[in-house]
Amino acid sequence: MTPILTAFERSPDRGRGLARDMRVRWALEEVGVAYAVRLLSFEAMKQPAHRALHPFGQIPTYQDGDLVLFESGAIVLHLAEHHPGLLPVDAAARARAIAWLFAALNTVEPPIVERGMALLFERDQPWYAERMPMLEQRVDTRLAQLSARLGDADWLDGAFSAGDLMMVSVLLRLGRPGPLDAYPNLSAYVARGEARPAYRRAFAEQLAVFTASQAPNGM
Amino acid sequence: MTPILTAFERSPDRGRGLARDMRVRWALEEVGVAYAVRLLSFEAMKQPAHRALHPFGQIPTYQDGDLVLFESGAIVLHLAEHHPGLLPVDAAARARAIAWLFAALNTVEPPIVERGMALLFERDQPWYAERMPMLEQRVDTRLAQLSARLGDADWLDGAFSAGDLMMVSVLLRLGRPGPLDAYPNLSAYVARGEARPAYRRAFAEQLAVFTASQAPNGM
Numbered sequence: 001m002t003p004i005l006t007a008f009e010r011s012p013d014r015g016r017g018l019a020r021d022m023r024v025r026w027a028l029e030e031v032g033v034a035y036a037v038r039l040l041s042f043e044a045m046k047q048p049a050h051r052a053l054h055p056f057g058q059i060p061t062y063q064d065g066d067l068v069l070f071e072s073g074a075i076v077l078h079l080a081e082h083h084p085g086l087l088p089v090d091a092a093a094r095a096r097a098i099a100w101l102f103a104a105l106n107t108v109e110p111p112i113v114e115r116g117m118a119l120l121f122e123r124d125q126p127w128y129a130e131r132m133p134m135l136e137q138r139v140d141t142r143l144a145q146l147s148a149r150l151g152d153a154d155w156l157d158g159a160f161s162a163g164d165l166m167m168v169s170v171l172l173r174l175g176r177p178g179p180l181d182a183y184p185n186l187s188a189y190v191a192r193g194e195a196r197p198a199y200r201r202a203f204a205e206q207l208a209v210f211t212a213s214q215a216p217n218g219m
Numbered sequence: 220m221t222p223i224l225t226a227f228e229r230s231p232d233r234g235r236g237l238a239r240d241m242r243v244r245w246a247l248e249e250v251g252v253a254y255a256v257r258l259l260s261f262e263a264m265k266q267p268a269h270r271a272l273h274p275f276g277q278i279p280t281y282q283d284g285d286l287v288l289f290e291s292g293a294i295v296l297h298l299a300e301h302h303p304g305l306l307p308v309d310a311a312a313r314a315r316a317i318a319w320l321f322a323a324l325n326t327v328e329p330p331i332v333e334r335g336m337a338l339l340f341e342r343d344q345p346w347y348a349e350r351m352p353m354l355e356q357r358v359d360t361r362l363a364q365l366s367a368r369l370g371d372a373d374w375l376d377g378a379f380s381a382g383d384l385m386m387v388s389v390l391l392r393l394g395r396p397g398p399l400d401a402y403p404n405l406s407a408y409v410a411r412g413e414a415r416p417a418y419r420r421a422f423a424e425q426l427a428v429f430t431a432s433q434a435p436n437g438m
Contacts, residue, residue: 051364055322055367056322056326056361056364056365057364067315068315069314069315069318070318070322071318071321071322071326074314074317074318074320074321074322075318077317078314078317092285092286095286095288095293095297096286096287098293098296099288099290099293099294102292102293102324103275103289103290103293105292105324105325106290106292106324106325106328107277107290110329110332110333113329114333125349126346127345127349127350130346131346145270145274145275145276146274146275148274149270149274
């Protein structure tokens with residue numbers, strides 16, 4: 001049975017690959033699982049039918065037969081646990097890769113989202129200029145720590161893993177030019193992620209959805 | 220071998236059980252694994268010796284023989300995977316419990332942390348009063364969605380799981396009285412978590428650390 005992913009009918013990021021379905025698309029491409037996508041309007045995401053699948057009314061959801069999952073981190077971990085390619089076989093290395101997955105989502109992403117929300121929603125507020133250095137500093141603290149740990153390695157802990165997939169996805173939210181420019185090893189790390197064939201296939205797929213939504217006939 | 224957890228020598232929450240070692244202590248108590256605690260000063264957390272264990276210089280870390288883990292979510296999941304009591308046996312139910320663990324950390328906690336940071340660090344700023352309703356609204360949106368999903372159930376998806384452990388831990392950060400008061404089912408849910416013998420043992424242990432740090436002789 002082909003699993004079904006939900007994604008934005010019209011992604012607010014205009015096809016730049018920052019919506020969270022991209023993380024799951026990338027994981028599916030890495031493990032070689034074919035999938036179908038069901039597109040949702042913002043209106044549909046608020047409806048009870050979608051809330052039954054996703055309590056917080058977001059995308060993505062993942063349906064595979066009777067199993068329904070939400071949270072991109074949980075979906076990526078589920079795929080990594082059931083298919084080879086995203087987690088090491090060695091038990092300790094596997095646990096560490098999962099720690100990086102959590103670190104991406106719970107330690108590195110929150111200050112990046114907070115900065116992004118301020119850029120989007122508070123740019124016209126009188127306090128914007130005064131608050132922004134604090135938000136930039138919180139992001140930079142995490143980037144400096146991550147850069148120090150990565151050093152000159154290709155990936156965070158041995159071979160590419162679900163932890164790298166999520167960390168690269170989170171860092172991409174910063175945009176370029178941007179805070180990553182101060183850390184050449186992190187910039188190269190993100191570029192290594194983007195260069196993976198699975199990333200490129202997933203990116204093309206999500207971009208095609210956006211491009212289609214912009215076509216003259218509305219399709 | 221007894222696993223070793225790191226925790227604050229002097230927790231900034233003054234023993235209220237909000238530091239992230241509490242989540243791991245609670246999980247260890249639920250699965251009945253004895254553990255040792257190594258206390259760290261803020262100064263020690265910045266040192267290379269600790270950074271080798273935790274790239275972001277935080278607590279908790281978890282050491283079990285050669286395995287070193289960071290990120291409370293990853294540690295709780297690791298314990299839940301290796302000991303019965305925190306994840307259902309059924310594969311689909313297990314995946315859903317893990318989704319709730321991620322939801323607690325990546326969807327519910329970030330707006331709660333953002334509100335908490337503003338309360339702590341921006342209370343004296345001229346924009347505080349104007350920004351706070353926006354932050355409260357973001358928290359309330361998540362609480363309303365969570366309350367709707369929980370309904371009159373005891374736990375989020377069947378039996379108590381690692382997902383509930385993390386969700387209750389995250390909601391406790393809101394403090395009482397506070398935003399939870401508007402949602403009696405969420406307040407009762409949190410109280411059910413706190414009433415578990417494992418929670419109470421973990422809470423007492425972390426409180427004892429704080430109480431000892433306040434003793435007249437500094438011990």
